[in-house]
Amino acid sequence: MALSRAIDKLNDRIAAVVAWALLAAVLVCAGNALIRYSLNTSSNAWLEIQWYLFAAVFMLAAPHTLRRDEHVRIDVVVGRFSRRTQVWIDLFGFFLFLLPICLVILYYGIPFGLQSLRSAEMSSNSGGLIVWPAKILVPLGFALMILQGLSEIIKRIEYLRGRLDESAFTKQAPTPQQEIEAIRQANRID
Template sequence: MFLKAARLIDTLNEKVANIVSWALVAAVVICAANALLRYGLNLSSNAWLEIQWYLFAAMFLLAAPHTLKRDEHVRIDVVAGRFSKRAQAWMDLFGFVLFLLPVCALILWYAIPYAMLSLRGGEMSMNAGGLLQWPAKMLIPAGFLLMILQGVSEIIKRIAFLAGRVDASAFGKPHDGAPALGE
C-alpha cells in the first residue's frame, strides 16, 4: 500500500516536471522576442521581464521534487559513495526525516499565508507595466507541498529497501540498467 502511494507521488511529480519543462521553452522564446522588440523596434515592457522570472520560479520550484525523485539533488557523493547502498539509504532516510521534511514544512507554513495575502489583495508588481504577483507567490507553497510529498515517497522507498522489499533501483537513477520505481 505504501509503495503504491510512493508510485503515485512519483507519477504526480513526473507529470508536473514534464509540464513545467515547457516553461524553459517559453522563457527562451519570450527572452528572444523581448530582445528583438527592444533592440529592433525600441519596444519593451516590464511584463516581459517579469514573466521570465515567473517561468524560472515555476521551473525551479515545481521541478525540484522531480530532481529529488531521480536522486540528482546536491549531496556529497564523494563521501556517500564510499558507503554501502544500505548505509546510503540510512543516511538518506535520516536526512529526509531530520532536515528535508522539517525545513519544507516550515517554509510551507509561512508560504501559505504569504501567498494567500497576495492573492486576496490582488497584489501587482510595483514596476510600470508589471504583472500580478500572486500567481508567482502561489508557486512557493505548491512547490514545497510537492517536495514534501516527494520526501514522503523517498522515505517509503528507503524503508522498503532497508526491509528488503525492493532493491536499490527503487529510488533515484536506474542502477545497472534497471528501471526506477514507477518508471
C-alpha cells in the same frame, strides 16, 4: 508503495508540463531581447512573465529532481559507504533536514501566497503583472517537495526491509566513468 507510486506519477506529470514552461521562458526571453535591441522598446510585463516561468520551473521541477536522485549531494564522502549505510544517511537527511525545512517554508508560504491573492497584489513596476501566481508557487512547490520526500522515505524503508530494489530510487543516468567508457567503446568500434 501505492502511495509512493502515485506521488511519483504526480511529480512526473507536473515535470512534463513544466518542461513546456521552460521552453516558453526561453522564447519569451529571446523574443524580449530581440525586440528590445532591434526596436529599442520593451515591457516590464515580458520580463516578469519570464521570471514567473523560471520560478515555476524551479519550484515545480525540484520534486521531480529529488525523485530522479539528481539533487546536489556529497557523493565523494557518502560513496565510500555501503549502499545500506547510504540509504540510512538519506533517511536521516530526509527526516532531519528536508521535511522540517519544507514544513517551515510551507507554514509561512501559505499565508504569504494567500495574502497576495486576497489583495490582488500587483507588481510595483510600470506595466507589471499580478504577483500572486508567483507567490503561490512557493507553498505549492514545497508541498510537492514534502510529498516527494515522503515517497522517497517509503522507497528507502522498503529497500531496507528487502522489498524493493535500489534501482527504484537511484540515479539512472550514467556516471562520468560510464560515459567515458561508452565513448572509448564507440571509438574502438569505428
